Amino acid sequence: xxxxxxxxxxxxxxxxxxxxxxxxxxxxxxxxxxxxxxxxxxxxxxxxxxxxxxxxxxxxxxxxxxxxxxxxxxxxxxxxxxxxxxxxxxxxxxxxxxxxxxxxxxxxxxxxxxxxxxxx
Amino acid sequence: xxxxxxxxxxxxxxxxxxxxxxxxxxxxxxxxxxxxxxxxxxxxxxxxxxxxxxxxxxxxxxxxxxxxxxxxxxxxxxxxxxxxxxxxxxxxxxxxxxxxxxxxxxx
Numbered sequence: 001x002x003x004x005x006x007x008x009x010x011x012x013x014x015x016x017x018x019x020x021x022x023x024x025x026x027x028x029x030x031x032x033x034x035x036x037x038x039x040x041x042x043x044x045x046x047x048x049x050x051x052x053x054x055x056x057x058x059x060x061x062x063x064x065x066x067x068x069x070x071x072x073x074x075x076x077x078x079x080x081x082x083x084x085x086x087x088x089x090x091x092x093x094x095x096x097x098x099x100x101x102x103x104x105x106x107x108x109x110x111x112x113x114x115x116x117x118x119x120x
Numbered sequence: 121x122x123x124x125x126x127x128x129x130x131x132x133x134x135x136x137x138x139x140x141x142x143x144x145x146x147x148x149x150x151x152x153x154x155x156x157x158x159x160x161x162x163x164x165x166x167x168x169x170x171x172x173x174x175x176x177x178x179x180x181x182x183x184x185x186x187x188x189x190x191x192x193x194x195x196x197x198x199x200x201x202x203x204x205x206x207x208x209x210x211x212x213x214x215x216x217x218x219x220x221x222x223x224x225x226x227x
Contacts, residue, residue, distance in 0.1 A: 035216075045164065045207055047216040061215040095163055105211045106154035108175065110163035 002026035004096050004111035011117045017084040020114045022096030029077040030054045033102050036070060036081045039113075040092040048094075050105070051079060086118045122146050122210050126219035132227040139195040141222045143208035148188045152212035155184055155193045158221075159204045167206075168193065198224070 007021040022034065035050040049060035051070045058070050064083070072079045079096055093113040099105035123146035133139050143153065151171040156164035166175045168184035171191055181196040195202055203226055208219040 044220045045209070045218040047218070059214060063215070097163075099211075100166075100169060104152055104170065105216060106166060106169040106209065107156075107164070108166045108169075110165075113163055 002098075002109055004098065004109055006094075006096060006111040006114045009115040009117070011119065012086050014087055014118060014120055016086050016118075017082060018086060018116050019080055019082040020094050020096075020116070022079045022081070022111050024077045024079070024098070027098075029072075030074055032098050033105070034070070034072065034079040035097045035099060035105060035107065036068075036094065037097055037107075038092040038094045040089070043092075046092075048081065050099075052102070053079065083116075086116075088118050090116065091118045092116060121215055122149060122213060122217050124208055124210055124217050124219040126206075126208055126222050128222060129220060130223045130225060132225045133198050134227045135198055135200060137198045137227075139198050139202075139224060141193045141206055141208075141224075143186075143191045143193070143219050145189040145191075145210055145212075149210045149212035151187045152210060153184070153186070153191050154209045154211060155182075156207045156209065157202075157204045158207060164207060195224075 005023045010018050036048040051058045067084050069082045095113050096111040097107035098109040100108040125144045127142050153171045155168040158164040167178050172184045183194050205221045205223045207221050
């Protein structure tokens with residue numbers, strides 16, 4: 001079945017970086033984009049950016065520009081999201097999500113989420 | 121950025137009730153709106169896309185309507201499995217943005 005499986009929970013110190021992986025299966029990885037969305041405790045869902053898996057092009061939210069990098073490894077059917085210069089406000093569950101089509105991105109497949117805790 | 125405002129933020133209802141949730145965009149987003157259901161500790165689940173298209177496998181008691189800047193999600197007869205938080209999301213322009221969520225609680 002179509003699924004996205006993310007890497008496990010992380011605990012990081014302020015100023016560090018975190019890299020979360022998202023392995024796709026059950027569909028042709030290069031045929032769909034991949035987006036990243038986060039949810040801080042008690043907060044609304046927040047879109048971070050996306051990657052065109054076919055050509056590697058990325059678009060990031062201005063809020064995270066300069067701190068976030070989204071990449072992919074097509075040979076491993078895996079997408080990655082790296083967030084640097086972590087601060088306590090980055091404590092959140094991070095999700096990868098596949099849009100049902102590139103031009104009207106609503107997300108029909110989600111990873112299970114990766115909890116990232118930033119604490120000294 | 122397009123701001124998405126959901127109302128109410130919390131809704132108390134009973135099994136069998138008809139429930140309506142509203143989502144307003146700060147500007148027109150055509151029909152590029154999705155609705156999700158989320159349960160505690162789980163990822164969101166797509167219910168409705170393109171404002172009114174029912175995602176495959178989603179029960180027909182869920183329906184969406186609206187265009188432009190005002191949208192609604194309706195549950196025609198609330199079932200025990202429907203107690204959850206519901207989110208809207210605009211897909212018209214980047215950055216994609218979500219509403220603040222509506223928690224549907226048992227009355």
